[in-house]
Amino acid sequence: MYDDTTFFSLNRQADWKKGALHNLTVTEQGVLIEQTERFGFYQTVRLDLIEGLQQLEDFALGENEKLYLLDRQANVFLYDYENHYADLILPGGHGQFSARAKLTEVGTHLLVSQLEGENRLVAYSPDTGQAVWRLNEYSGIPVHPLAITTDRHGDAYVLFVFDPVQRATGLHATENSYYGVLKIDSGGRPQRLYQHRSLLIKQETSLLSLQESLFFTVGSGGKLYILNTAERAVFTFAQSGGHEATLPVKVIGSPSGLGVDPFGSLYIGDDHSIEQAWEDNRFVHHYQADGRYVDAVLGYRGQAKKLLVGYASKMYVWNQEENLITVLEQKLRTKPLGDGQGALKGIYFTQAFDSTEAETVWHKITVERELPDETQLRISYFSADQKELMLDGQRIQLDQYLQDREISLETKLVQLDRVFSRPLVNPQDALLQAKGRYIWLKIEWRGNDRLSPLLRKLRVYFPRNSYLNYLPSVYQQDPVSRDFLERYLSLYGTFFEEMEETIDHMSRFFDVDSSSGDLLRWLATWVGISVDDRWSSDQVRRLMKQSTELYKKRGTRAGIQEMIEIFTGEKPYIIEYFQYKYLLEKADIKDYMEQLYGLDPYRFCVLIKPHVVKSDEERKILQKIIDEEKPAFSEAQLVVLEPRIYLGTHSYLGINTFLSEPRLLVLDDQASMPNNTVLIDIDRDNRIGLHTRLELDSNLE
Structure with a gap:
C-alpha cells in the first residue's frame, strides 16, 4: 500500500x-x-518597603538603572531596586527645593527643577549633595522649568514658557505666548533652543496647570518628543532643532507620561480616575513612530502617573495610587496579526x-x-x-x-x-x-x-x-457506515505505512546526527562508549564524533580536558605538580600550596567553573570521567569552584571571583562612606595595614 x-x-x-x-x-x-520586541512584566518596586521614604512625588532614572526618588519631605534617595538598597543623598530640610520639584540625571549629576524660587534649575553631586551648577535664565529670559529630561549622551532638556506673568495665584502663561525647549550640556552650558508655532499657548493658564499637562522625552537619535495632554497630541523635533510632525494621541482616558524605546516607538500612560468597584481599564499604550496605534502593553494594568523608558530595554511606570513602580522589560514576544491589535x-x-x-x-x-x-x-x-x-x-x-x-x-x-x-x-x-x-x-x-x-x-x-477496497462490496453500500469504517481502517493503514517507511529509511537510524535516545546509546557501544541516561543526546553525539581522537589522547592532560569539555561545554583548568613546585621552596606559602594542591608529584587538580556543574549527579559523572581517563598511577582531585571569595581556598580572579563596582560603605544605621572617600596621608602616618587609627593619626574626608 x-x-x-x-x-x-x-x-x-x-x-x-x-x-x-x-x-x-x-x-x-x-x-x-x-x-517582535515587546514590553512585559519584569519586577515590582514596593515603595512602602523603602525605609525613610515618604509618599513619592517624582522619580528619575540614574546610572546603572538605579532610581532617584523624591518624596513629600523633599528627601532624595538613590535606590538600587535589584539589591534593595536605598541611599539618602539629599535629606529633607535642606531648603534647596520643595517636594513639587522635578528630577532627571544630567551627566553624572542629579538635575532638580522647580517653577519658582532662587534655585529653579540646579545640578547636584549625588556623592556629596553639593550644588555643581545653577541656571535661572537664558539670554536674559527667566527660565521657569515646566519639565526636564535627558538624552543618552548626558545632555539635559528644559521645557519652559517665555515671559510668564505674575498673577495673584502665581505665575501664568498669557494667551498666544509660547513655550520652548532649551538644551543644556552636562556642565550647565546652553546649547540650543527649540521653538515652533506648534508650541503656541492658546489661552491664559497657570504654569502649574501647564506643567501637569506637558510631558516630554528624547529618543535614541536625539529626536525630541513633547506630549500635550490638553491637545492630545505629540510634537516631534529633529536633533537639529526643526519641527518634524504633530501626532494625534488616541487614548480613551487621560494621557499621562511619555516614553520612547530605541526603535522609535511611543508609549503613553493613562491617569484617569476610576470607581473602586470598577475593573481597571487603564493601560500603557503603544504607538508606532508615525503615531499609529498598536496596542496596550502586556504585563501592566493600572494608573501611570509617570513613565520612563530606560536604556537597558526597560520601562518604569509609577502607580501613585498603589505606591509602587512597575518595571517592564522588552523581550521577544509573539507578534499580533495585522496592525498590532489583531x-x-x-x-x-x-x-x-x-x-x-x-x-x-x-x-x-x-x-x-x-x-x-x-x-x-x-x-x-x-x-x-x-x-x-x-x-x-x-x-x-x-x-x-x-x-x-x-x-x-x-x-x-x-x-x-x-x-x-x-x-x-x-x-x-x-x-x-x-x-x-x-x-x-x-x-x-x-x-x-x-x-x-x-x-x-x-x-x-x-x-x-483505503483498506475498504479490499473488503466485500456489502461494506460499502451504506454511506454512513462506509464513512466510519473507512476512517477506522485508515488507522491501520497509517500504522503499516509508517512501518514500511521506517523500513525503507532504515539507514538513517545508523546516522549519529539523526538518531537519539536508547538507539543513539546503543550505537555508541559500537565504538566502545558506555554512557547512561544522564548524558544528553548532544553530549553523546559529540563524544562519538571525537572518539577516535580521544582514544589517542587517553591518559593525557589534553584528553581529560577534551572529555570534560564534551560533557560540560567548557574546558577545565588542570593544575599539575610541576606548575607549582617552585613555590614549595617558599616557607611562607608552602602550607597554602599543600592545602590547595597537595605535595604528591603524582597528584593533579581539575578545577571546574561554578556554573558548569548544576547538580550532584553531574558532579558524580565528572568524577567518573576523571577516574576513567587519568593515568593508572596518578591521583586526581575534582574541585568545583564556588562563585565567591573564600580566602585561603580556591578563589581565582577572573574565573570564580570578580572585582565589582565600588559601592557605599555603611558604617551604621545613620551614616555611610561614599566610594570616593580616601584616607589622607600627613607625614606618612596614615598607612593602611600598619598603625592607622581613626581620630588619632588618621582622618576621613
Whole structure:
C-alpha cells in the first residue's frame, strides 16, 4: 500500500516560501509565528518597603538603572531596586527645593527643577549633595522649568514658557505666548533652543496647570518628543532643532507620561480616575513612530502617573495610587496579526497542488509539528478541477488572488470563509473529503504571548487508497457506515505505512546526527562508549564524533580536558605538580600550596567553573570521567569552584571571583562612606595595614 501512495510535501524553506505567508517566519526547523520586541512584566518596586521614604512625588532614572526618588519631605534617595538598597543623598530640610520639584540625571549629576524660587534649575553631586551648577535664565529670559529630561549622551532638556506673568495665584502663561525647549550640556552650558508655532499657548493658564499637562522625552537619535495632554497630541523635533510632525494621541482616558524605546516607538500612560468597584481599564499604550496605534502593553494594568523608558530595554511606570513602580522589560514576544491589535496568529495559503487528473479523490494529510501549551494549528482545504472560481460575482484565478498583496488579508479571509472546509484542529494524520484535480490548504497558527506552534513538515497524499477496497462490496453500500469504517481502517493503514517507511529509511537510524535516545546509546557501544541516561543526546553525539581522537589522547592532560569539555561545554583548568613546585621552596606559602594542591608529584587538580556543574549527579559523572581517563598511577582531585571569595581556598580572579563596582560603605544605621572617600596621608602616618587609627593619626574626608 505504501508503494502505491503519492504525496506532496512541505518541509524545505524554499517550498514554504512559494505560498502566501502572513505574520509567519520560515526557519530551518519549520514555520512559526513571527516575534517582535515587546514590553512585559519584569519586577515590582514596593515603595512602602523603602525605609525613610515618604509618599513619592517624582522619580528619575540614574546610572546603572538605579532610581532617584523624591518624596513629600523633599528627601532624595538613590535606590538600587535589584539589591534593595536605598541611599539618602539629599535629606529633607535642606531648603534647596520643595517636594513639587522635578528630577532627571544630567551627566553624572542629579538635575532638580522647580517653577519658582532662587534655585529653579540646579545640578547636584549625588556623592556629596553639593550644588555643581545653577541656571535661572537664558539670554536674559527667566527660565521657569515646566519639565526636564535627558538624552543618552548626558545632555539635559528644559521645557519652559517665555515671559510668564505674575498673577495673584502665581505665575501664568498669557494667551498666544509660547513655550520652548532649551538644551543644556552636562556642565550647565546652553546649547540650543527649540521653538515652533506648534508650541503656541492658546489661552491664559497657570504654569502649574501647564506643567501637569506637558510631558516630554528624547529618543535614541536625539529626536525630541513633547506630549500635550490638553491637545492630545505629540510634537516631534529633529536633533537639529526643526519641527518634524504633530501626532494625534488616541487614548480613551487621560494621557499621562511619555516614553520612547530605541526603535522609535511611543508609549503613553493613562491617569484617569476610576470607581473602586470598577475593573481597571487603564493601560500603557503603544504607538508606532508615525503615531499609529498598536496596542496596550502586556504585563501592566493600572494608573501611570509617570513613565520612563530606560536604556537597558526597560520601562518604569509609577502607580501613585498603589505606591509602587512597575518595571517592564522588552523581550521577544509573539507578534499580533495585522496592525498590532489583531490576534496572536499567522495565516498561510499554499499554492495549488496539482494531481494532473480531474476528479482526483485526495486521501489525507500528515503533519509533523510541535504544540506548546495554549497553542493551536488549524488546517482547512479546498479542491476543484479548475484554478478559477467565482467569488462575490467575479471570476478569479485563485493562486493569483492569494498572492495579491493589494488585497488585504482580512478581505481574503471573509471572502474565502465559505470556500474552504471546516478546520482540522491540531491534526497529525487526518483523512480529507476533497475531490478535484487541484487542492489548496489554509493553515492557521494560534500562539500565546511567548510561544508559537512549530510546523516542521506537512504531506498531502493522493489518490484515496483505503483498506475498504479490499473488503466485500456489502461494506460499502451504506454511506454512513462506509464513512466510519473507512476512517477506522485508515488507522491501520497509517500504522503499516509508517512501518514500511521506517523500513525503507532504515539507514538513517545508523546516522549519529539523526538518531537519539536508547538507539543513539546503543550505537555508541559500537565504538566502545558506555554512557547512561544522564548524558544528553548532544553530549553523546559529540563524544562519538571525537572518539577516535580521544582514544589517542587517553591518559593525557589534553584528553581529560577534551572529555570534560564534551560533557560540560567548557574546558577545565588542570593544575599539575610541576606548575607549582617552585613555590614549595617558599616557607611562607608552602602550607597554602599543600592545602590547595597537595605535595604528591603524582597528584593533579581539575578545577571546574561554578556554573558548569548544576547538580550532584553531574558532579558524580565528572568524577567518573576523571577516574576513567587519568593515568593508572596518578591521583586526581575534582574541585568545583564556588562563585565567591573564600580566602585561603580556591578563589581565582577572573574565573570564580570578580572585582565589582565600588559601592557605599555603611558604617551604621545613620551614616555611610561614599566610594570616593580616601584616607589622607600627613607625614606618612596614615598607612593602611600598619598603625592607622581613626581620630588619632588618621582622618576621613
